[in-house]
Amino acid sequence: MARPQQPSLEAAEPDADRHRHSTAVPAARSGLGRLGALCARRPVTVIALWLLVLAAALAGRHIASPTFSDQVSLPGTASHTGADLLATSMPGAGRPNGKVVFHTDSGAVAGQQSALDRTLADLRDLPHVTSVSAAVTSSDGRTAYTTVSFDRQLKDLGHAYTAQLDTATEPARAAGLGVAYGGDLEQVVRTPANDKLSEIVGVVTALAILLLAFGSVLAALLPLVTALISVGVGLGVVGIVAATMSFATSATTLATMIGLGVGIDYALFLTTRFRQDLIDGHGPVEAAARTARTSGRAVLVAAVTVAVAMLSLYACGLSFIGKLGLAATIAVLVTAAAALTLVPAALGLVGGHIDRVRLRRRPVAESAGERDGWHRYAELVARRPWTFLAVGLAVLTVCAAPLMSMRLGHVDAGADRPGSSTRTAYDWIAHAPGRGFGPGANGQVVTVVDLRHAGTSADRVADDVTRALKDTSGVASFTSVQPSSDGRILVTTLTPTTGPQDAATGALLGTLSGQTLPKALDGTGARAYLTGTVAGQADFRGTVGKRLPIVIGIVLVLAFLLLMAVFRSVVIPLKAVVLNLFTTAASYGVLVAVFQWGWGDRLLGLSEPVPIESYVPMMMFAIVFGLSMDYEIFLLSRIAETWQRTQDNRLAVGEGLSATARVISSAAFIMTAVFLSFTASPTVVVKMLALGLAISVILDATLVRLILVPSAMFLMGRANWWMPRRLDRVLPHLQA
Structure with a gap:
């Protein structure tokens, strides 16, 4: 497939009647182009400002003392x-209230009645304890529990309160009784989730993939470092906001996961385009300006799409879920701001030395030539579009099949790590015979x-x-x-x-x-x-189920309108919406197979199958849809550039695919690695979100972006760019 000659930067605008969608303007004349050029000319100043903002955000988070709670x-x-x-x-x-459970493997709990009485008395003397019930004993006498009531929400007691519980129950332990804490006391004794290891693994893996993809140390470090700076700023802002409104405990993990993934992606797309412009003979400042005008515009639209999808979660009417979306939105918007300013500054600072420290002889940019592998692949798809479309849809349909048996629920302490206090208390109560005991006693x-x-x-x-x-x-x-x-x-x-x-x-x-x-x-x-807790969870599940269609509808409509305004087409956004629904359904299906059916749950550290947490599908839909649109926009932006220049759909699709396939694949592998690293989190909900997002990204970047989108666009031909004239006049022109 022949590659058309690049037009001069000073080329005149095409005839308005023939190419009314054209956006071919000199890089420096567009808003983003001027911003990119400014940052590239003043790199030290821009980088210093970002480091100052990072320090201020982290200091503000520390001073603000943010609060996090899962209370709904x-x-x-x-x-x-x-x-x-x-x-x-x-x-x-x-x-x-919560339960303190006592157990002995031999004899009976009543055999240590004096130690048990001292323990109950010590529990009554603890701060914030209002009452301690008499111990209820199972029929075999080996297990007993007492209900301890408090004058404040248990989450407010903090994890440090566990030490006071341990001191109060020491007489029972000294007498040989096992002691564990269950019920809502899990809010106190459960160790706060520490996802630092996941973050480190994700960063190291991303660096390794960047080195392999770019073959250059500086080109690999630049996206990673800028992403880490933007994530740090984003977490600082989330922490400051959390001082005024309480976020869920998983909010920072979600913000880190999303921010790190899209941050590396955005910087990767910009760096790749910058290197291509350098190879094409442009100077560093002009290359940064051209990069900001083209790929920067795609980054801006992608970030807005993700933000719109995430903020749509507020439509569910549950502030708990809406705030999770807000935390992710803050991370994405800060990351986009860094991509449009910090990345051009870093590119301007490095300039032509970006490939000085190489791991391979020839640097990798957008394309390795007119007859590279991606050009040949594009030609193959163009020759057999029906075959590729059918195969891609078949694979997604198979992945989505388990969705039909999805069961929403709440992951309780029965899924906690074996040996933990909460899991031990759960098992002792569930397996102890006698009145009031058995599995249901954990959810009265x-x-x-x-x-x-x-x-x-x-x-x-x-x-x-x-x-x-x-x-x-x-x-x-x-x-x-x-x-x-x-x-x-x-x-x-x-x-x-x-x-x-x-x-x-x-x-x-x-x-x-x-x-x-x-x-x-x-x-x-x-x-x-x-x-009670179980009834409240059932009401929460019912509310989420009723509001999910509303959230889906809002996200679909807003995304459709946004893409229609950007690409001046009705067919392209419709195709994008339909294919992204396939991606979401497939990722849901994988979640059901892994968590609910138990296929590979041991690899994730789960001891038994669990239902899908009630709000995970809603969260996943917004996140998956937003992230899927990232790759859609990056691909379509390159296709649209060639279409506006040539009005040749076949050439435009082939050029866009060959120019972005390598970078989309690399970005997808990086984001997948980042998400998969968070499956090591001790929080089951984080595991679900991480695995679901990883699966959706890899499916979207391979089956959808490299197979379904190009094959569908080859089949539809010029109809891809159909837009009613009356609608075209009404819609705003979203251009940078």
């Missing part, structure tokens, strides 16, 4: 209403009956509820239905026969709230609400 509030849901009623009428019952549900508008006596309502619960399959046991001291509510705590993350438990909650309790209270005027 769902006003208007049944669990929230029930909790409010409980807190008003029975403040003690509604207080935060409180039923609150509101009597304020009841037209019958409390005793009759209590009898009706008792009979209904006795006849409900899946209920292992429940406490007697008791009225509060003010007579406004009735309360009972029931234990399911199955564990918190079991699908049967979710079905039981649905049966209780949708059938059993409404029928039992029909005609009485009373209403029942299920509350």
Whole structure:
């Protein structure tokens, strides 16, 4: 495929009627071109300013003392209403609490009653403890637990409070009893996630791939160093913002993962284009200006697309999820700002010496010549577009097949690391025989009956509820239905026969709230609400499920409009949206196979299959869609450049593919390596997001970007660039 001669920088604009989409202007005349040239001429000043901003952001984060919490509030849901009623009428019952579990492998816990009594007394004396229940013992006598209530949220106690718990339970340990902490005490005793190792592995792997891809030490270090600086600034800003609004505990990990991935990608695309301009004979400043005008424009559009997708998470109405999107957005926007200023400055500083320290004789830029492997591959796709399109869609469909059996849920302590305190407490309770014990004891549900508008006596309502619960399959046991001291509510705590993350438990909650309790209270005027941790998680899951289509719709519409305005086409954004949906579905399918079906879960450090965390699909959709658009925009930008110059669709697609395939492949491998390194995180949700994002990136950069997009564009020909004239006049022209 012949490569057309590059036009002169001073070439006149093409005829407006023939090439009305053209953006061929001298690099220095565009806004981004002028910015790139300015940064390349003043590299030391720009780099010094970024280092100053980095120091200020990190210092500000330290001074601001950010707060992170996974506490979710769902006003208007049944669990929230029930909790409010409980807190008003029975403040003690509604207080935060957790379990302290005692176990012995031989004999009975009661054999060490004096040590157990001293332990309970010491627990009562701990700061913020309001009550300690009598120990409940299993029928074989080998396991017992007590419920400890607190006057503040457990997350606020901090991990350091674990030492005080250990001191209080020392008498039991000294007597030979095993002690573990369960229930909501996991918020205290669970070691804060440390993803530093993942970050180091990701950075080292990225450097190795950059060295192999570029064959030059400076060219490999430049994208990595600029990305690290921008990620540091982004984390500092996230920390400062977190001092005014509480982010989820995984927010910084997510921001690091996304920021590092896109930061290296953006710098890689700019550096590759810069090297090509140097090879074509342009000076360093002019090359930086041309790079900022062309690839910089693609970076800006890509970053805006990712930001729009991430901020769309606020449409779900859950601030917990919306703030995760905000943290990722901050990281992406800071990274984009660095790509448009810090990277050109670094390129201007290095200039023609970028390949001075080489690992291979010939440097690698966008293309190795008119007959290199990517040109030949483009010709092959052009000859057999239907074959490539069919094969690509078939592979994505196979990957997406497990999606049909996806089960949303909450990953509980049963998936924690074996030997940890939370996992030990969970197992002791789940496997101990006796009343109130068994898997369901780890996820008890409180039923609150509101009597304020009841037209019958409390005793009759209590009898009706008792009979209904006795006849409900899946209920292992429940406490007697008791009225509060003010007579406004009735309360009972029931234990399911199955564990918190079991699908049967979710079905039981649905049966209780949708059938059993409404029928039992029909005609009485009373209403029942299920509350507690498990019920709250079920309400959260239901809310996310209802809002997911809204988020998907907003992301699709905004992305479609943005791409249509950028590329002046209706067909191109429609194709991009459809193919990105395929990518997302395929990554969902892989998640189900790995986590829910257990295919390879041991490799990720999981001891058993787990459901897909309820908010992961929503988070993944926004992130995957945004990241997929990155590669779409980088590829289409190069295709559009040739189309605007030649009006030859076949040539444009071939040139765009051959010019970007190498850098897209390298960028995808780097981002995949960064994401996969975070699968070593101790947090299961981070593992899910990391694996899902890694799979989506590799699928998108190979099957979609290198097979499906070019084959589809070859098939559609000039129709790719169809745009109704009336719509073209209305839409804004998004150009740098």
